[in-house]
Amino acid sequence: MAKYNSHILVCGGTGCRASQGEEIVENLTRAIEENGIENEVQVVRTGCFGFCEKGPVVKIIPDNTFYVHVSPDDASEIIAEHLVKGRKVNRLLFVDPETQQAVSESKDMGFYKKQLRIALRNCGFINPENIEEYIARDGYAALGKALTSMTPEEVIKEIMDSGLRGRGGGGFPTGLKWDLTRKVESDVKYVVCNADEGDPGAFMDRSILEGDPHSVLEAMAINGYCTGASNGLIYIRAEYPLAIQRLKIAIDQARESGLLGKDIFGTGFDFDVEMRYGAGAFVCGEETSLIHSMEGLRGEPTVKPPFPSEKGYKGKPTNVNNVETYANIPVILLKGSEWFSRIGSEKSKGTKVFALAGKVNNVGLIEVPMGTTLREVIFDIGGGIKDGKKFKAVQTGGPSGGCLTEKHLDIPIDYDNLLQCGSMMGSGGMIVMDEDDCMVSMAKFYLDFTVEESCGKCAPCRIGNKRLYEMLDKITKGNGTEEDLARLRNLSNVIKDTSLCGLGQTSPNPVLSTMENFPEEYLAHVKDGKCPAGQCRSLMEYVIDEDKCVGCTLCSRVCPVDAISGDKKMPHVIDVSVCIKCGACMEKCKFGAISVQ
Amino acid sequence: MSEVKQMVKELANQYGRSNESLLPILQGIVTKELHISEEAMIEVARELDMSAAQVYGTATFYSFLDTRPTGKYVIRVCKTITCMMHGKNQIIRELENLLKIRLGETTHDGVFTLLETNCLGQCHKGPAMLINELPFTELTPEKVRKIIIEYRNREISAN
Numbered sequence: 001m002a003k004y005n006s007h008i009l010v011c012g013g014t015g016c017r018a019s020q021g022e023e024i025v026e027n028l029t030r031a032i033e034e035n036g037i038e039n040e041v042q043v044v045r046t047g048c049f050g051f052c053e054k055g056p057v058v059k060i061i062p063d064n065t066f067y068v069h070v071s072p073d074d075a076s077e078i079i080a081e082h083l084v085k086g087r088k089v090n091r092l093l094f095v096d097p098e099t100q101q102a103v104s105e106s107k108d109m110g111f112y113k114k115q116l117r118i119a120l121r122n123c124g125f126i127n128p129e130n131i132e133e134y135i136a137r138d139g140y141a142a143l144g145k146a147l148t149s150m151t152p153e154e155v156i157k158e159i160m161d162s163g164l165r166g167r168g169g170g171g172f173p174t175g176l177k178w179d180l181t182r183k184v185e186s187d188v189k190y191v192v193c194n195a196d197e198g199d200p201g202a203f204m205d206r207s208i209l210e211g212d213p214h215s216v217l218e219a220m221a222i223n224g225y226c227t228g229a230s231n232g233l234i235y236i237r238a239e240y241p242l243a244i245q246r247l248k249i250a251i252d253q254a255r256e257s258g259l260l261g262k263d264i265f266g267t268g269f270d271f272d273v274e275m276r277y278g279a280g281a282f283v284c285g286e287e288t289s290l291i292h293s294m295e296g297l298r299g300e301p302t303v304k305p306p307f308p309s310e311k312g313y314k315g316k317p318t319n320v321n322n323v324e325t326y327a328n329i330p331v332i333l334l335k336g337s338e339w340f341s342r343i344g345s346e347k348s349k350g351t352k353v354f355a356l357a358g359k360v361n362n363v364g365l366i367e368v369p370m371g372t373t374l375r376e377v378i379f380d381i382g383g384g385i386k387d388g389k390k391f392k393a394v395q396t397g398g399p400s401g402g403c404l405t406e407k408h409l410d411i412p413i414d415y416d417n418l419l420q421c422g423s424m425m426g427s428g429g430m431i432v433m434d435e436d437d438c439m440v441s442m443a444k445f446y447l448d449f450t451v452e453e454s455c456g457k458c459a460p461c462r463i464g465n466k467r468l469y470e471m472l473d474k475i476t477k478g479n480g481t482e483e484d485l486a487r488l489r490n491l492s493n494v495i496k497d498t499s500l501c502g503l504g505q506t507s508p509n510p511v512l513s514t515m516e517n518f519p520e521e522y523l524a525h526v527k528d529g530k531c532p533a534g535q536c537r538s539l540m541e542y543v544i545d546e547d548k549c550v551g552c553t554l555c556s557r558v559c560p561v562d563a564i565s566g567d568k569k570m571p572h573v574i575d576v577s578v579c580i581k582c583g584a585c586m587e588k589c590k591f592g593a594i595s596v597q
Numbered sequence: 598m599s600e601v602k603q604m605v606k607e608l609a610n611q612y613g614r615s616n617e618s619l620l621p622i623l624q625g626i627v628t629k630e631l632h633i634s635e636e637a638m639i640e641v642a643r644e645l646d647m648s649a650a651q652v653y654g655t656a657t658f659y660s661f662l663d664t665r666p667t668g669k670y671v672i673r674v675c676k677t678i679t680c681m682m683h684g685k686n687q688i689i690r691e692l693e694n695l696l697k698i699r700l701g702e703t704t705h706d707g708v709f710t711l712l713e714t715n716c717l718g719q720c721h722k723g724p725a726m727l728i729n730e731l732p733f734t735e736l737t738p739e740k741v742r743k744i745i746i747e748y749r750n751r752e753i754s755a756n
Contacts, residue, residue: 014732015722052721200677203718238624238661239717241730277624279659282715296619297651298658314617357679357720364721395678429720431679445678449715455658 004042006083007061011124013048013210014242016056020072021045024056027075034076035084044133047211049124051111052364054094059106059124066106067092097361097383114381116343117367118351119167119204119327123211128246131253134214140259142330143218143225147267150333152182152226159329161337163349168194168285168322169400169426170502171348171415180309181227181319189229190318191220191271192308193326194290195236195243198282199398200449201429204353205323207365209236209243212327213250217260217273219326222333224271227319232273235290238280247275282453286501287312287320289455300457301501322427324353345371348414352425358394358432359386371412374404378432389434393517397426399446399453400506402513403439422513424506438535439514439521444472446510454503461504464495468511477538480526489515537581540596546571548593555585555594604629605640614645619655623662631671632663660714668703670748673714673727680723688724689713691738695745708752709745 010016010025028043049057054068058078065088067078074092081087093102094109106112117123126133134140146155160175181189193216197205209216220232236244251273254260262270276294283289284299291313293299312318328350332340341349348370354377357363361383368377378384378394385391393403402423404411411417415425433442447469456462471488474480492508499505515522524530531539544555544564549571556564556572563579566572574585574594586594608625612618622641626633633656642649656662663671674680674689689711693699696709703710719725722734733744 015719015734055722197718198716200716201679201720202716203720206718238730239714239727239732241732276620278661279620279624280661280714281659293620294617296616296655298654300658355720357723358682431720437682442678445681449677453715 005040006042008041008043008078008083009046009059009061009124010043011047011049011055011057012045012128013052013207014240015048015052017242021056023072024058024070024075027072028058028079031076031079032083035079037079037083041079041083044127045129046126047123047128048207048365049106050115050120050207050365050367051106051109051362053362057124058092064105064107066094066104066109068094110383111362111364111366111381114372114376115367116351116369118331118340118343119208119215119324119353120211120365120367121331122215123207123365126212128211128213129249131214131250131257131259134212138334139214139330140218142333143221143259144265145333146222146225147265147269152228155222155226155333156182158333158337162332162340163337163344163347164325164328164332164340165348165415166322167324167328167352167427169199169397169424171425174321174325177309177321178223178226178319180307181229181317184310184317186317188231188314188316189227190313190316191223191227191229191232192287192290192294192313192318192320193220193232193234194285194287194320194322195234195240196278196285196290197240197323197427198237198285198453199400199427199429200446201355201357201395201398201431202427203355204365204428206240206243208323208327208353209240210246213243213247214254215330216247216323216326217250217254219321219329220273221260221264221271222329223319223321223326225269227317229317229319230270230272232271233276233294233313234273235276235278235284235294237278237284244275244277251275281455282449283455283501283503286503288501290320291318298455300455301503303500324428343369345412345414345417347416352413352428354428354430356382356430356432358430359389359434359437360384360432361386370414373410373412375409377413377430378409382432385432385434389436391432392435392437393433393439393442393514395423395431395433395442395446395510396429397424397506397509398429399449400424400502400509401426402509403433403442403517405517422509422516424509436533436535438476438531438533439518440472440476440525440531441533441535443510443514444469444476447472447507450503450507454507458498458500458504460495460498461500461507464491464499465504465507467491468495468508472511475522475525476531476536478525478529478536482523482526485515485522485526534596537583540581541576542574542579542581542583542586542594542596544572544574545593545595548591550591550593552590554588554590558584558588560584599636601634601637602640605637605644609641609644616645616647619645619647619652620659623652623656627662631667631669632665634664638664666703666707668708668710669752670708670728671710671712673712673717675715675717675719675723675725676713677716677720677723679720680725683723685724687738688726688736688741691741692745695742709748 058067164174165171288301289299308318551569608622612621
């Protein structure tokens with residue numbers, strides 16, 4: 001194998017690839033050849049670096065220089081200056097927004113300073129399509145350790161002691177789940193990886209599978225050893241083509257290397273993994289639905305118990321864990337439960353990956369110890385709110401979670417604290433909202449999502465959520481009454497108490513938590529017919545500023561309902577009773593004379 | 598043997614004839630035919646020895662299994678909250694103008710179908726869309742125009 005002096009890591013996650021990542025790799029390779037240094041420098045396509053806001057990102061090893069917003073045209077300069085002459089390309093370095101200084105190493109950036117990467121340890125460091133790079137970073141060492149020097153009970157005890165809890169949202173103790181599956185007697189058992197990530201705002205499972213697929217395969221094999229299963233199944237959503245492709249490559253390479261298949265490490269342990277594809281149904285992220293979907297049925301949930309650990313896929317004991325949970329396992333076995341349990345808060349150990357999205361400066365993927373506060377996540381790592389606006393709320397846990405507000409900023413984030421605040425961990429999506437976002441519309445959005453994704457099996461979820469949506473729609477259109485608010489609350493509680501699965505039991509959370517935290521906003525909609533955030537169109541009025549209007553007549557010509565009148569070169573007026581609030585006039589006005597109130 | 602029958606048989610040979618084979622077979626039909634016709638559902642039921650109602654039930658449950666004819670390229674625009682914050686509606690309007698169809702429709706020449714879908718997991722790079730299996734991110738009306746022109750040209754040179 002050739003030995004290289006330098007490596008150029010190029011982000012190969014879906015996001016950066018779509019923004020010319022492939023061209024960057026091609027141009028870098030070409031420039032390396034042109035400079036005749038192809039024996040010294042290697043270009044590596046890695047998984048996501050997490051700092052998606054600044055993508056495409058390129059990192060040079062060994063000096064750890066971190067280039068941001070790289071375009072294919074920059075490739076020749078990076079090679080000629082940095083690799084040949086040893087001078088950094090200053091204009092591509094990250095500039096600290098506070099000090100205005102260029103920062104060249106990622107460890108000095110605010111975005112990375114407070115992070116601790118366990119599940120994401122290999123994302124952005126290795127080429128996910130090369131098993132040797134994974135092995136070089138202790139890959140499959142944990143599987144080897146488990147198979148050759150530990151009993152299944154010892155492995156499970158290690159996982160239990162570590163305090164790891166399910167990262168898919170529920171937070172069930174992982175070791176306990178494994179132990180339950182192990183204790184059920186059966187000739188055949190299954191290990192399932194739930195990669196049906198569907199929460200709006202969450203994309204960590206995709207990034208782990210794109211950037212470090214072997215860590216999941218290794219953990220599934222360890223689980224197979226503990227529970228006595230020799231069949232692994234990965235249920236992945238069809239929306240993730242790149243993750244599917246990388247998993248397939250990883251499975252093939254692991255089989256070739258004898259790390260999947262028969263008689264692994266010569267211990268007589270057999271384990272292999274198959275892929276199953278979802279077909280666009282959010283509810284299949286619920287474990288019983290997922291199992292039904294793999295069985296060729298409609299992805300509808302069933303009442304638990306029996307839990308999958310007793311009766312799952314094809315009626316056999318099945319252990320279902322989520323991608324991020326699996327990604328933690330190899331590290332725990334190698335570094336020990338004591339090390340892992342020192343990280344995090346009292347009841348939530350380890351780290352959690354969060355996907356930052358919405359109105360925050362640094363969108364991307366971050367991993368922090370449990371117990372980190374929201375303030376640290378949003379302001380220190382996330383770099384605060386976009387365009388200097390005011391922070392209003394952050395929605396965690398997707399459609400099952402709730403919103404957290406300014407008063408929650410200093411609460412340490414863990415499973416239990418989030419539940420107490422009326423939200424939940426969920427899979428770790430964080431959608432940040434600023435003063436321009438209307439909380440009633442936000443709740444309505446999530447209900448729209450739930451109505452569409454409800455499988456329709458139980459009445460509270462199928463009918464109840466639809467009614468909730470209709471009431472919210474009525475409120476955002478200015479037709480709501482105060483009685484509606486009481487009805488909303490009442491119905492929400494009924495749905496929570498009577499729905500069959502997690503989807504329905506949590507679907508009213510966005511409504512309840514926004515009502516709890518922003519009661520004045522709901523009242524403004526129903527009492528005054530006003531939307532304080534200025535987002536609900538039906539509650540707004542378009543007006544023309546007489547001083548700014550020059551009478552060009554453009555607005556009156558684009559108005560589809562002829563609501564605007566006025567003579568040429570004279571200020572125009574909008575007839576509010578005719579206006580349908582389409583906003584076409586405001587888009588067209590070249591003088592900024594039209595505004596909404 | 599009719600074409601559909603032949604195709605279903607081949608897929609069943611590939612994926613097996615148990616209950617668990619149903620979803621992979623239906624996905625195989627969509628890859629080949631773009632949608633699952635009633636005829637295909639009945640064939641699958643016969644081949645797997647299950648009721649046609651079960652096949653219909655499964656086929657209609659999943660949003661990526663189309664049971665109505667679609668265009669050659671299915672465009673699915675993410676409608677999730679972060680993509681909405683970043684101007685998803687503008688993207689849809691642009692696509693509607695470019696393709697001269699409304700949301701949910703297929704172009705006259707059967708090339709494009711325009712749909713909305715739930716979260717594509719590209720929340721950091723919104724607005725996003727899938728064209729068949731290929732994701733496109735950080736869309737702007739200009740970018741969308743370019744992409745559609747590219748697909749159109751490809752279609753013209755293929756014919």
